[in-house]
Amino acid sequence: MLVPQFKSGTIMDIVHTPSQKTTHSSSRLKVEVVGNGQKMMQEQKGQESEATIPGSSRPKIDVQQMNFFYGSNQALFKVNLTIPENRVTAFIGPSGCGKSTLLRCVNRLNDLVLGSRVEGKILIDGQDIYRPEVDITDLRTRVGMVFQKVNPFPKSIYQNVAYGPMLQKISSRSALDEIVEKSLQGAGLWEEVKDRLHASALGISGGQQQRLCIARALAVNPDILLMDEPCSALDPISTGKIEELLHSLKEQLTIVIVTHNMQQAARVSDYTGFFLLGELIEYDDTKKIFTNPGDRRTEDYVTGRFG
Amino acid sequence: MQAVSLKKFFDSGTLFVWMCGAGLALSLLMIGGLLALIFINGMGYFWPKDLVQFTLHDGSYVLGEVTGHEVIHDSVNADSPEGKGRIQLKVGNRDLYGLDFRWIDESHIQAQSTPTDVVFLERREWGNFYGRPHRVMQGDSVVASGHQEATTALFPLIDRANEIHEDIHYLERSVIGDINHEIEAQRLSLRALELEGRANQSEVATREQEVAVLQSRYEAEADKLRVLYTQLEEYSVVLEDVNGTTKELAVGQIIRMLQPNAMGVGEKVWAYLGNVWTVLSEEPREANTEGGIFPAIFGTVLMVLIMSIAVVPFGVLAAVYLKEYATQGALVRIVRIAVNNLAGVPSIVFGVFGLGFFVYAVGGSIDALFFPEALPNPTFGTGGMLWASLTLALMTVPVVIVATEEGLSAVPREYREGSLALGATKLESLLRVVIPCAMPGILTGLILAISRATGEVAPLMLTGVVKLAPSMPLDGTFPFLHLDRKFMHLGFHIYDVGFQSPNVEAAKPMVYVTTLILVGVVIILNLAAISIRNRMRRKYAGSTI
Numbered sequence: 001m002l003v004p005q006f007k008s009g010t011i012m013d014i015v016h017t018p019s020q021k022t023t024h025s026s027s028r029l030k031v032e033v034v035g036n037g038q039k040m041m042q043e044q045k046g047q048e049s050e051a052t053i054p055g056s057s058r059p060k061i062d063v064q065q066m067n068f069f070y071g072s073n074q075a076l077f078k079v080n081l082t083i084p085e086n087r088v089t090a091f092i093g094p095s096g097c098g099k100s101t102l103l104r105c106v107n108r109l110n111d112l113v114l115g116s117r118v119e120g121k122i123l124i125d126g127q128d129i130y131r132p133e134v135d136i137t138d139l140r141t142r143v144g145m146v147f148q149k150v151n152p153f154p155k156s157i158y159q160n161v162a163y164g165p166m167l168q169k170i171s172s173r174s175a176l177d178e179i180v181e182k183s184l185q186g187a188g189l190w191e192e193v194k195d196r197l198h199a200s201a202l203g204i205s206g207g208q209q210q211r212l213c214i215a216r217a218l219a220v221n222p223d224i225l226l227m228d229e230p231c232s233a234l235d236p237i238s239t240g241k242i243e244e245l246l247h248s249l250k251e252q253l254t255i256v257i258v259t260h261n262m263q264q265a266a267r268v269s270d271y272t273g274f275f276l277l278g279e280l281i282e283y284d285d286t287k288k289i290f291t292n293p294g295d296r297r298t299e300d301y302v303t304g305r306f307g
Numbered sequence: 308m309q310a311v312s313l314k315k316f317f318d319s320g321t322l323f324v325w326m327c328g329a330g331l332a333l334s335l336l337m338i339g340g341l342l343a344l345i346f347i348n349g350m351g352y353f354w355p356k357d358l359v360q361f362t363l364h365d366g367s368y369v370l371g372e373v374t375g376h377e378v379i380h381d382s383v384n385a386d387s388p389e390g391k392g393r394i395q396l397k398v399g400n401r402d403l404y405g406l407d408f409r410w411i412d413e414s415h416i417q418a419q420s421t422p423t424d425v426v427f428l429e430r431r432e433w434g435n436f437y438g439r440p441h442r443v444m445q446g447d448s449v450v451a452s453g454h455q456e457a458t459t460a461l462f463p464l465i466d467r468a469n470e471i472h473e474d475i476h477y478l479e480r481s482v483i484g485d486i487n488h489e490i491e492a493q494r495l496s497l498r499a500l501e502l503e504g505r506a507n508q509s510e511v512a513t514r515e516q517e518v519a520v521l522q523s524r525y526e527a528e529a530d531k532l533r534v535l536y537t538q539l540e541e542y543s544v545v546l547e548d549v550n551g552t553t554k555e556l557a558v559g560q561i562i563r564m565l566q567p568n569a570m571g572v573g574e575k576v577w578a579y580l581g582n583v584w585t586v587l588s589e590e591p592r593e594a595n596t597e598g599g600i601f602p603a604i605f606g607t608v609l610m611v612l613i614m615s616i617a618v619v620p621f622g623v624l625a626a627v628y629l630k631e632y633a634t635q636g637a638l639v640r641i642v643r644i645a646v647n648n649l650a651g652v653p654s655i656v657f658g659v660f661g662l663g664f665f666v667y668a669v670g671g672s673i674d675a676l677f678f679p680e681a682l683p684n685p686t687f688g689t690g691g692m693l694w695a696s697l698t699l700a701l702m703t704v705p706v707v708i709v710a711t712e713e714g715l716s717a718v719p720r721e722y723r724e725g726s727l728a729l730g731a732t733k734l735e736s737l738l739r740v741v742i743p744c745a746m747p748g749i750l751t752g753l754i755l756a757i758s759r760a761t762g763e764v765a766p767l768m769l770t771g772v773v774k775l776a777p778s779m780p781l782d783g784t785f786p787f788l789h790l791d792r793k794f795m796h797l798g799f800h801i802y803d804v805g806f807q808s809p810n811v812e813a814a815k816p817m818v819y820v821t822t823l824i825l826v827g828v829v830i831i832l833n834l835a836a837i838s839i840r841n842r843m844r845r846k847y848a849g850s851t852i
């Protein structure tokens with residue numbers, strides 16, 4: 001009965017059948033280790049294999065005791081987690097559980113929502129981004145975002161990519177040309193659009209548009225890239241291209257991706273956090289989450305038995 | 308059974324669709340009928356009609372253009388079998404008959420013909436003349452006599468007279484106008500010096516000297532002008548109406564001579580196009596009932612353009628504040644309702660406001676501050692192009708605000724967030740993404756504003772429109788655009804020509820023509836704005852607006 005029924009075959013390659021319940025307690029411990037944030041992380045620094053976060057990577061984003069309210073409606077409950085640098089971290093969970101909310105807290109896009117309120121801290125490189133003296137536009141250039149709804153501006157491809165740099169008052173033509181080329185190459189789009197840089201961005205395919213949005217985010221040279229269901233509107237081939245891209249991008253970036261696609265989370269991420277009703281239920285190595293989750297609810301969700 | 312099918316019929320919505328269709332058809336019919344009426348009457352005005360000569364039972368003749376026909380329900384004539392109707396004729400010759408139009412009972416007509424030798428003369432005064440030239444005179448000596456010879460001799464003389472008129476126009480408007488302008492400028496600068504208490508002897512002397520120079524130049528030009536005027540009087544023509552009454556007229560009084568009955572269709576088409584051009588390009592004559600309406604067209608278009616320049620930034624800024632910056636609460640809702648209601652305020656109220664605020668308060672202050680030397684003659688403290696445009700801008704700003712707000716709402720949230728997520732500030736997002744995407748909506752507002760403003764008359768009557776403007780608001784004298792000047796306007800022209808002119812019947816065709824042109828101007832302005840909007844829409848094809 002406990003053996004999960006995978007509907008799709010592909011995931012079977014990566015994910016093995018979760019086995020004994022005995023491991024649950026130990027994995028739970030690890031979640032706490034991860035969840036307790038920076039201090040614990042620092043202690044673990046340098047330690048290999050045993051640590052949830054391999055030694056080569058420092059903590060990049062550290063969420064501490066995060067509560068989030070839309071007016072009187074609380075969307076996040078005491079969330080603690082640490083996201084390592086140069087890794088892909090996936091957020092999974094049923095609809096409405098607060099994944100997007102947490103993601104949008106990291107670049108403070110939720111500030112726009114009237115009546116919203118934040119409690120707790122989010123540290124990026126050890127600095128709390130909710131301090132009053134933080135320059136939000138500066139923060140947002142360091143934390144790029146790619147949205148679920150593909151949203152290139154109704155401008156040319158070139159203007160889309162140059163949009164961010166131009167905001168930073170880079171106006172020299174050659175500098176912009178270089179940034180545009182590099183960003184498009186980074187997003188794996190250069191070869192496809194280099195002959196029509198000045199054509200409308202709305203005239204390319206959906207998958208290309210989403211990669212254009214990635215290129216646009218890369219153009220301001222962020223250290224973190226937040227992706228909120230970036231592939232939900234794309235076909236498998238475009239999805240595959242973007243997944244490949246994540247592998248190459250994580251060498252320079254810290255990536256956080258929200259996805260409803262379990263296979264995708266399993267394929268692309270190094271760490272996975274499972275959310276339910278605004279709480280972080282479990283956060284661990286992706287492999288562990290999918291093969292041997294510590295929580296019954298996680299298991300139910302990743303095996304597709306969850307409502 | 309039948310009840311069921313009837314219910315089915317109601318439920319199916321067919322009835323509703325039919326009602327909608329009927330409503331639309333009715334509106335289209337009314338609009339179409341109105342436009343057709345204006346179009347037919349307006350376009351008909353330009354056609355050179357045949358001159359019909361009627362012989363009446365009493366032996367007299369009547370010559371003129373047939374302009375109408377009417378059935379009389381008159382008991383006196385009811386028993387006479389043939390005399391059931393009457394004909395309206397434009398007989399012209401106002402100086403001889405007193406009236407341009409005449410009704411003739413059909414029962415009085417004995418015969419009717421279209422003699423080819425009758426001419427139609429367009430004159431600078433007294434309206435048209437219908438009849439025959441009898442002889443052409445140079446002073447007291449006869450140059451040509453007999454209908455045919457006189458007519459032939461007259462054509463080149465009229466051309467020559469028109470050239471002289473052009474020279475006179477140039478001298479009066481440009482040369483002498485400039486000299487007067489300079490003299491006035493000298494007088495004003497002297498007055499300004501006096502007001503500032505810096506008018507010393509030498510300053511006054513230099514200015515007086517310059518005025519003297521200008522004065523002598525003026526005299527020289529005035530002499531030339533007098534020569535030209537006497538040249539106009541050199542030739543004269545003795546005209547004869549159908550009944551043999553003669554009238555002597557200086558050739559300089561004649562603008563144009565046609566023999567419509569002798570013209571072929573090609574010639575008539577040519578004359579038709581010439582008439583259209585005349586109306587579009589020339590200035591009005593004879594209390595606006597003759598000549599062209601160019602100043603009115605120009606005034607209307609310029610006023611609408613200035614209004615657009617004023618209303619768009621104003622309305623867009625207000626809408627951006629209301630939509631993007633103001634905290635959405637009770638106060639903003641009240642403001643929004645107030646703005647919407649502003650669109651329903653009678654336009655004359657805006658006119659009164661414009662007069663009180665723009666003309667007297669703002670204009671008066673500008674005069675006191677910047678043009679004290681011209682007082683008591685007002686410069687900006689009287690109605691003018693600027694104040695009329697601003698008044699209309701005020702009147703149409705609600706439309707632009709509402710349309711812009713709708714345009715802003717239609718910009719997808721993803722665009723705003725996408726821009727902010729790249730490190731743009733709110734202002735940068737607005738300027739670079741949101742407002743450009745809302746541009747089609749803004750232009751829709753502008754189109755509505757233009758339509759409303761072009762046809763508006765009442766507020767203009769208080770803020771700067773006149774029936775005959777001495778000079779155009781845009782000309783060759785510095786600073787070229789004279790926003791303080793009064794101007795002419797097509798809508799007011801319709802009112803003035805149609806209802807204020809001494810000769811309403813004669814002015815009627817002009818009313819149709821002016822209306823037609825006003826409708827044309829509205830359509831052209833709208834088409835221009837629509838084509839810009841469509842270009843923008845294509846550019847922002849992804850947006851939902």
Ligand SMILES: Nc1ncnc2c1ncn2[C@@H]1O[C@H](COP(=O)(O)OP(=O)(O)OP(=O)(O)O)[C@@H](O)[C@H]1O
Nearest residue numbers: 070073075093094095096097098099100101102113
């Ligand atoms: N702008 C908002 N105003 C009020 N409540 C909101 C707002 N955005 C989200 N919420 C609420 O917050 C909760 C979390 O929403 P969130 O968008 O973070 O969920 P999610 O996990 O991203 O879901 P999905 O997978 O469907 O995108 C939901 O209950 C939602 O109704």
Ligand SMILES: [Mg+2]
Nearest residue numbers: 099100101228
């Ligand atoms: Mg979401």
